[in-house]
Amino acid sequence: QLQLVESGGGLVQAGGSLRLSCAASGRTFSRHYMAWIRQAPDKEREFVAAISDNGDLANYADFVNGRFTISRDNAKNMVYLQMNSLKPEDTAVYYCAANNFVLTSDPDRYDDWGQGTQVTVSS
Numbered sequence: 001q002l003q004l005v006e007s008g009g010g011l012v013q014a015g016g017s018l019r020l021s022c023a024a025s026g027r028t029f030s031r032h033y034m035a036w037i038r039q040a041p042d043k044e045r046e047f048v049a050a051i052s053d054n055g056d057l058a059n060y061a062d063f064v065n066g067r068f069t070i071s072r073d074n075a076k077n078m079v080y081l082q083m084n085s086l087k088p089e090d091t092a093v094y095y096c097a098a099n100n101f102v103l104t105s106d107p108d109r110y111d112d113w114g115q116g117t118q119v120t121v122s123s
Contacts, residue, residue, distance in 0.1 A: 001005075001026065001111070002024045002026040002028070002029060002032060002098045002112045003024070003025040003026065003112070004021060004022055004023070004024050004096045004097070004113065005022065005023045005068060005071045005096075005115070006021065006022050006095065006097060006112055006113055006114045006115065006116060006117040007020070007023070008015075008020040008021045008117060008119075009093075009094060009117030009118045009119045010118075010119070010120070011120045011121075011122065012034040012086055012119075012120070012121055012122070013121070014086060014087055014088055014121055014122065014123050015085060015086065015121050016086050016090045016121070017082070017083060017084045017085075018083045018086065018098075018119060019080060019081070019082050019083070020036065020079075020080065020081040020083065020094055020117060021028030021045075021078060021079070021080055021102040021106045022034070022036075022078065022080070022114060023075045023078055024078070024079070024096075024098070025077065026077075028100065029056050029074060029077045030053060030054060030074040031100055032052070032098040032099065032100050033050060033051070033052055033053055033055055033098065033099055033100070033102060033103045033104075034050065034070075034072060034079045034096065034097070034098050035047065035048070035049065035050035035096070035097045035099070035104075035105075035107075035110055035111070036048040036049050036050075036081045036094065036095070036096060036097075037089075037091065037092045037094075037095045037097050037102065037107045038092035038119075039092055039093050039095070039116075040047065040091060040093075041086075041094040043092075045107045046061070046092070046094075046107075047054070047061050047106070047107055048060070048064065048068065048094070049057045049060055049061065049064065049068055049073070049103040049105055050070065050101050050104065050105065051070045051072055051079065051111060053068075054062060054074070055072050055074070057088065057094065057103060058070050059103060059105060061105065063083075063113055065071065066108075067083065067086075067090035068081055068082065068084070068085050069081070070082075075078055076116070079096060080081045081094070082100050082117070084120045086110060086119075087090050087121060088121045088123045089121075090119060090121050091119060091120050091121050092118075092119060093116040093117065093118050094116060094117050094118075094119050095112070095113055095114055095115075096113070096114040097110035097111075097112060097113050098110060098111065098113070099105075100109070100110040
């Protein structure tokens with residue numbers, strides 16, 4: 001099991017950029033698949049991006065459309081989400097999540113979750 005702590009959220013104008021970070025504690029980080037999942041008020045959780053355990057594979061939601069990049073540094077137990085060209089509809093709490101068995105876009109298949117970081121994009 002991993003403990004996850006997100007940071008880097010904030011208020012940004014439309015068109016701006018943010019870089020989210022997720023710090024993981026646990027000796028098995030490099031064997032976990034990692035994801036960013038978001039939830040806007042009164043909406044269901046929504047997959048954003050996921051990355052394989054060694055970082056060689058990444059999946060993105062269609063709405064990302066090349067604007068976001070997920071990456072990881074296994075030496076530092078860190079996962080990142082670089083978000084560019086932000087839109088007001090990207091406003092949500094962004095969660096870092098992990099599982100140790102599959103690269104998936106299904107939020108229900110992630111076992112470990114952070115507390116989330118708020119991203120607000122103004123128009």
